[in-house]
Amino acid sequence: PENVSDWGKVVLAYEPVWAIGTGKTASPEQAQEVHEKLRAWLRSNVSDDVADSVRIIYGGSVTAGNCIELASQNDVDGFLVGGASLKPEFIEIINARA
């Protein structure tokens, strides 16, 4: 932690391996559960400030069809998009948290 000067620039990604490029997406509840635990780990092991400022993003078959519900979860701060980033629907994913 002492080697990082601005945790606001650190992004942590959760990507369940079974969801990458498979068309199978974590449910919003599954993603939230893991992201919440990652943030709690940062709170216990680093600091409140870091836990609150690190962005925890989800990756794994994110589409225009599932991004709104995923983005509505408290601890889902954004996405790591693969296949859908090559399609016009990418703009909808970008705007999912707007």
Ligand SMILES: O=C(CO)COP(=O)(O)O
């Ligand atoms: O691994 C990913 C991005 O690096 C996710 O890819 P997909 O969105 O195609 O599942």
